[in-house]
Amino acid sequence: MPAGVAPSARSAAAFVDANVRPELRALTAYVVARAEGMIKLDAMENPFALPEHLRSRVAAAAARVAVNRYPDGEAEGVKAALRATLALPAGAGIIVGNGSDELLQIITSTLARPGASMLAAEPSFVMYRMNAIYAGMRYVGVPLTADFGLDAAAFLRAIEAEKPALVYLAYPNNPTGNLFAREDVERVLRAAPGLVVIDEAYYAFADASFIGRVMEFPNLLVLRTVSKIGMAGLRLGYAVAAPEWIAELNKLRQPYNLNALTQAVAPVLLAEGELLAQQAALIRAERARLAARLSVLPGVRLYPTQTNFVLLRVPDAPRWFASLRDAGILVKSLHGGHPLLQHCLRITVGTPQENDALLAVLEGQR
Ligand SMILES: Cc1ncc(COP(=O)(O)O)c(C=O)c1O
Structure with a gap:
C-alpha cells in the first residue's frame, strides 16, 4: 500500500449494505442443484445424448469458428435456421437471446417505466417475478384455481385495476404443466393495455401454440427456447412479435449476446427436424407411460401435463424426495414454494431406463 493511504476501516459488507439496492439484498441467488452421478430429472432437459454422427458434425462446425x-x-445464421423451422407469419420479427432467460430480462427492462406493473399467474415460472424485482417493476400475481386453471375473471379484474405494462403467461405453464384455455388467453390479449408474453418454452410437447398469431394481436410476443428440445447447453432462446416490438427490444440487447460457438452449432442441430420430432414423440410416449403408472399409486394425484414433466401431489413430498435422492434420482420438490403446491413434486420425463428407475422407487414407496 502506498505510504499515507490508510486501509479503509469499513468492511466490504458495510459498503454492500450501504449501497446495494435493498430489494436485491433481500434476494437469494438462484441455486442450481448439483447432480453429478445422479439421474437428473429436475430441470426439464431432453434426456437424449447426441447421436455419434451429429457429434462429429457439431465438432466440425465448432472447429471452423474464428x-x-x-x-x-x-x-443472422441462427435466425435464418429458426425461420426455416417455424413457418412464421409474413412480416413477423424475431430476436435471439442467451437462453429465453436473457430475453425475459430484456423484455422486462424495456417495459419497466416508472410505476409500471407486471402481471402473472401464480404459481408460474419464478423468473417472471425475479425480473420484475431486478427492473424495479411492481409485480402482481393472480392465483390459479385449485386445479391450476387460469382464473380468467380474477385475471381480467387485475388487468382492469392494474393496467399492467407487461403480462406473462406460460403456455403450457411451469411448474403445473397444464395449458390454459385458449379462449381465456385470447381474452387477456384483447383486454391487456400492454405487452402480453406467451412463454412457449414447452411448445414441442403441447398441442397448441400462439406463434402463428403474432401479427393478429399487436400486443402479443411469443417467447421460446431450444433448451427443452435437446440444446439446453447452447443457451438459445428466441422471441417472435411485430417488428415494432423487436426493434425496441434490440436496443437493450448486448451487441454480441449470442456467442460464436452457439451460432455455429445451433443451425446444425435445428436442421435435424426429424430427429428432434422423434425425440419429442418419444418423450410424449414416455410421459403417457409414466402418467399411467403414477396415477394409480395410492395417495398420489397426477395433474394433466402438456410438457416434458409431470406434476404429482404425494402424501409426503420431503420424504418422497429424500427416497428418490437416496436412490440417486434428482427431482424438483415444490413443497413450500407456493400454497397451491403443498407436497408437490415436479419430475422431468427421462429416458425409458431412467423412468423405469424412477417408477421402481415410487412404486415401492409407502
Ligand atoms: C416457462 C419457462 N420459460 C423460460 C425458461 C427458461 O429457459 P431458457 O433455458 O431458454 O433460459 C424456462 C426454463 O425452465 C421455463 O420453464
Whole structure:
C-alpha cells in the first residue's frame, strides 16, 4: 500500500449494505442443484445424448469458428435456421437471446417505466417475478384455481385495476404443466393495455401454440427456447412479435449476446427436424407411460401435463424426495414454494431406463 493511504476501516459488507439496492439484498441467488452421478430429472432437459454422427458434425462446425473474432452481432445464421423451422407469419420479427432467460430480462427492462406493473399467474415460472424485482417493476400475481386453471375473471379484474405494462403467461405453464384455455388467453390479449408474453418454452410437447398469431394481436410476443428440445447447453432462446416490438427490444440487447460457438452449432442441430420430432414423440410416449403408472399409486394425484414433466401431489413430498435422492434420482420438490403446491413434486420425463428407475422407487414407496 502506498505510504499515507490508510486501509479503509469499513468492511466490504458495510459498503454492500450501504449501497446495494435493498430489494436485491433481500434476494437469494438462484441455486442450481448439483447432480453429478445422479439421474437428473429436475430441470426439464431432453434426456437424449447426441447421436455419434451429429457429434462429429457439431465438432466440425465448432472447429471452423474464428474464436479470435466477435460473433455476428445479428446472429443472422441462427435466425435464418429458426425461420426455416417455424413457418412464421409474413412480416413477423424475431430476436435471439442467451437462453429465453436473457430475453425475459430484456423484455422486462424495456417495459419497466416508472410505476409500471407486471402481471402473472401464480404459481408460474419464478423468473417472471425475479425480473420484475431486478427492473424495479411492481409485480402482481393472480392465483390459479385449485386445479391450476387460469382464473380468467380474477385475471381480467387485475388487468382492469392494474393496467399492467407487461403480462406473462406460460403456455403450457411451469411448474403445473397444464395449458390454459385458449379462449381465456385470447381474452387477456384483447383486454391487456400492454405487452402480453406467451412463454412457449414447452411448445414441442403441447398441442397448441400462439406463434402463428403474432401479427393478429399487436400486443402479443411469443417467447421460446431450444433448451427443452435437446440444446439446453447452447443457451438459445428466441422471441417472435411485430417488428415494432423487436426493434425496441434490440436496443437493450448486448451487441454480441449470442456467442460464436452457439451460432455455429445451433443451425446444425435445428436442421435435424426429424430427429428432434422423434425425440419429442418419444418423450410424449414416455410421459403417457409414466402418467399411467403414477396415477394409480395410492395417495398420489397426477395433474394433466402438456410438457416434458409431470406434476404429482404425494402424501409426503420431503420424504418422497429424500427416497428418490437416496436412490440417486434428482427431482424438483415444490413443497413450500407456493400454497397451491403443498407436497408437490415436479419430475422431468427421462429416458425409458431412467423412468423405469424412477417408477421402481415410487412404486415401492409407502
Ligand atoms: C416457462 C419457462 N420459460 C423460460 C425458461 C427458461 O429457459 P431458457 O433455458 O431458454 O433460459 C424456462 C426454463 O425452465 C421455463 O420453464
